Amino acid sequence: MTLTDYEQDFVLHFGEMGSRWGIARTVGQTYAVLFISEDALCADDLVEALGVSRSNISMSLKELQAWSLVQLRHKPGERRDYFTTPDDMWAIVRILIEERKKREIDPTLTKLRELQMREPGDENAYAHARVGELRELIEGMTSFYDELNQLETERLVALIKMGSKLRKWVTTTAKVLPLKTKTTPKG
Amino acid sequence: MTLTDYEQDFVLHFGEMGSRWGIARTVGQTYAVLFISEDALCADDLVEALGVSRSNISMSLKELQAWSLVQLRHKPGERRDYFTTPDDMWAIVRILIEERKKREIDPTLTKLRELQMREPGDENAYAHARVGELRELIEGMTSFYDELNQLETERLVALIKMGSKLRKWVTTTAKVLPLKTKTTPKG
DNA sequence: ACGAAGCTTCAGAAATTTCTGAAAATACAG
DNA sequence: CTGTATTTTCAGAAATTTCTGAAGCTTCGT
Structure with missing residues (x-):
């Protein structure tokens, strides 16, 4: 060798x-x-x-x-x-992402949820709101990931190769935007 | 404090x-x-x-x-x-992903491309093929990321919230699969 | 049951990363 | 220009992570 x-x-x-x-x-x-x-x-x-x-x-x-x-x-x-090593590259990618999620995301999500459960006093009002925002964001992203992860590899590859089609679809489909712009003043 | x-x-x-x-x-x-x-x-x-x-x-x-x-x-x-901190959470997410890509993906992609340029002898035939597979995979994923990254935040959020709609769309749209199953025997 | 082949464990050595305190640089007011 | 408030730098201390060698398993053939 x-x-x-x-x-x-x-x-x-x-x-x-x-x-x-x-x-x-x-x-x-x-x-x-x-x-x-x-x-x-x-x-x-x-x-x-x-x-x-x-x-x-x-x-x-x-x-x-x-x-x-x-x-x-x-x-x-x-x-x-x-x-x-497994010879299916996509299997490897899935494993890597899953594993990173487990180590880097899940513990934080658990902690954020735990903090959300608590009754924050006035002192913690801002922090509590920020924690909520962060939790929502991470939850949204992980469920999006779960969606993608449910696709069989064939379709996932198709999606990834789809290029600008996806953007067009989103642009036309997502016309009505449930947009909430939070303004958090600082400094 | x-x-x-x-x-x-x-x-x-x-x-x-x-x-x-x-x-x-x-x-x-x-x-x-x-x-x-x-x-x-x-x-x-x-x-x-x-x-x-x-x-x-x-x-x-x-x-x-x-x-x-x-x-x-x-x-x-x-x-x-x-x-x-910037108060727009999505800006933060974009920054984090971009930064990780820069540190964790780009150098490897550069190295893989460099290896692909070389003329591999017979000795390196298998390694060279594997490197090629890996490079293609990473290139595919990074251009998918670039696609998503071009979406304005509003649309990105819409996409992420779209849930099972995306899966349905992919399933119906991506019927013709340009599927190449590589079999790499081992052991 | 014994010994050889092979795998794992783990205490501490080596390497790396993070953090500190002191010194040096920078910016500004008078 | 001098003195003060503030930030930056950096050599080495402290902490952490990774790696090694020796000892101890486990498995299998005879």
């Missing part, structure tokens, strides 16, 4: 981006290697390809499995575990 | 979520305080409210300004800088 220069380049990029994506470098690199690898690989292949410790690979694979981003395979007659 | 319990709760949550959102704790807290504060605040207000160092606040504000998430204000006769 030696990577070509081309592969190296790809893999190192994923490692560097890792921190921006909220994953550890090795996790990103591990995923990258599996992603561009035609065959399933075992842990030792990854150790060799990336030059990191066995335990690091073990933990990285565990994390990737928890995210459903890699799948465990078994080769007949082989004792070790082999790993691949 | 003492925060009420209600406000504290909100602010601390934003601080904790900070790490998941790829921002430092103080940056998250600083934003949160400004977000729920009716009036513009100065740096010292924030120091007092959060109990962190002045320099930390200075750096956090700088970062938030770089992201266009807070705005500088001046009070007449006052010498210090005062800060607020």
Whole structure:
């Protein structure tokens, strides 16, 4: 398992981006290697390809499995575990978005709802209103996401490829605007 | 500048979520305080409210300004800088998405395109194909995002509120599917 | 039951990120 | 120009995250 220069380049990029994506470098690199690898690989292949410790690979694979981003395979007659990435890219996209939503949105939504339940005194009137606005916004966006997420991949791809048609449709369909412009004076 | 319990709760949550959102704790807290504060605040207000160092606040504000998430204000006769958050929530959402795209997507897209330009030897045939798939996917999604982003806020809100109408429209409109199912054997 | 192959765990080492305090820059009034 | 109010910078301290090596599992063949 030696990577070509081309592969190296790809893999190192994923490692560097890792921190921006909220994953550890090795996790990103591990995923990258599996992603561009035609065959399933075992842990030792990854150790060799990336030059990191066995335990690091073990933990990285565990994390990737928890995210459903890699799948465990078994080769007949082989004792070790082999790993691949799902080959359907759209499945990967769905997983990534779902996972980010779970970690980055849902806890906040829960907290906002909890705050909304409380009886705010006069002191908190403004804060309470702001929390309400934010909650509504996030709720709107997540239900839109849920809508899209219910589309089968075929139709989702069709929608995404649709380009300006969507804009035209919205423009003609959404004529009546239930528009509430809140003015919140500041400073 | 003492925060009420209600406000504290909100602010601390934003601080904790900070790490998941790829921002430092103080940056998250600083934003949160400004977000729920009716009036513009100065740096010292924030120091007092959060109990962190002045320099930390200075750096956090700088970062938030770089992201266009807070705005500088001046009070007449006052010498210090005062800060607020934009009160249009949708502006905030647009900024956040744009900024994340810039940091998390664009560099990867650039790298993928660069890799696509190279002449891959036989060794890299599979990797090259995978890179191509990924690039196409990301390009498709970013142009879809660009579409949505061109909508004025009114229409965007209308679209988001449209619920199942969108799904119906896609289902009827996108009958002819230019479907290419790639089978990539593994393992 | 024993040993070899392979996987996981975890304490602490290494690396990275965040935060502070002191010093330096900037802006302004008199 | 001098002194004061304010913001910025930055070296290193503190905190956090990531990674390693050693030890300990688990599984399987003999």
